[in-house]
Amino acid sequence: METAEAGDPARGHGGQMMNAFAQSAAASPSAWKIDAVFLFIAVVSLFFFLLVEGMLIYFAIRYRRRKGAEEGATSEVRGNFILEVVWVLVPSLAVLAFFIYGYVVYRDVTTPLPGASDINVVTGQFVYEFKYPDGRAAMNELRVPAGKPVKLIMTSRDVIHGFFIPEYRIKQDVLPGRYTYLHLQPDLEGTFDIYCTQYCGVGHSTMRAKLIVMPPDAYAAWAAQGEGAKAAMSPPEKGKALMEKFGCMGCHSADGTVKVGPSFKGLYGRRVELAQGPAVMADEGYIRESLYDPGAKVAKGFPNVMPTYKGSITDDDVAAIIAHIKTLN
Numbered sequence: 001m002e003t004a005e006a007g008d009p010a011r012g013h014g015g016q017m018m019n020a021f022a023q024s025a026a027a028s029p030s031a032w033k034i035d036a037v038f039l040f041i042a043v044v045s046l047f048f049f050l051l052v053e054g055m056l057i058y059f060a061i062r063y064r065r066r067k068g069a070e071e072g073a074t075s076e077v078r079g080n081f082i083l084e085v086v087w088v089l090v091p092s093l094a095v096l097a098f099f100i101y102g103y104v105v106y107r108d109v110t111t112p113l114p115g116a117s118d119i120n121v122v123t124g125q126f127v128y129e130f131k132y133p134d135g136r137a138a139m140n141e142l143r144v145p146a147g148k149p150v151k152l153i154m155t156s157r158d159v160i161h162g163f164f165i166p167e168y169r170i171k172q173d174v175l176p177g178r179y180t181y182l183h184l185q186p187d188l189e190g191t192f193d194i195y196c197t198q199y200c201g202v203g204h205s206t207m208r209a210k211l212i213v214m215p216p217d218a219y220a221a222w223a224a225q226g227e228g229a230k231a232a233m234s235p236p237e238k239g240k241a242l243m244e245k246f247g248c249m250g251c252h253s254a255d256g257t258v259k260v261g262p263s264f265k266g267l268y269g270r271r272v273e274l275a276q277g278p279a280v281m282a283d284e285g286y287i288r289e290s291l292y293d294p295g296a297k298v299a300k301g302f303p304n305v306m307p308t309y310k311g312s313i314t315d316d317d318v319a320a321i322i323a324h325i326k327t328l329n
């Protein structure tokens, strides 16, 4: 397998542009998909630019005022129905094609990849913290095995940050108080830059991280070696302990039994019918909201009696609780 190094001097120069396109295309499918939309829009726009400007210049020269020419020697054109229909229809169709193609690719790169492993990302001024399901954690270094899709579940503990992997052409804001996602398909081994794209304070320009795509066996060795360094409890274990401590299991169950509230068994990813309004998907954002603002979306058929845990359960602990609920599927 090929490898890439971020900041490689052979890339990024104008003459190497096609090379850089090829390199990114190999890095992740999202890169060539987004490049293809960009190139399509650029080529169609270039065609119309040359057509319109070319005709402008041609007519300006062809029909310029000549010395000694009689006034009114040029025929007076008052309109042309067919031409007008064509110049309204053709650009409209082109713009519609940009929209449809762009939307299809957008939907594609924002759809979860089958078999992806979850990694939690917490941003803060001015660092990225990566948390793996088994309890490993790392600052500013996201290590993943090549060829295996990854789902990043991101939130911020202070202000809005960005998460941009230029090589993959994908970017997502990271917000305090809610979860946003990025779906990675790391195909090419190597090191790639991650940048913050929101002006988040004085240290913004130093807010960078590295995506390190490793050969699967080297990744496994790295993960095993991190075993000793990781926290005493993995997030799901911590989540389970917290839920016992906060008395959640008095109203909820892990085995499908309905008590005062719904069971957590199979909750994650399920469609939840609500007492008010349409059904929602039980994702990270829904579970978090259930804890902080339980009355906002009340599950159908249940009383609105769950207390709020805002102020008593931190964002880190919410992530652990979510991790535990996921294990009950």
Ligand SMILES: [Cu+2]
Binding pocket: 126, 160, 161, 162, 196, 197, 198, 199, 200, 204, 207
């Ligand atoms: Cu930032």
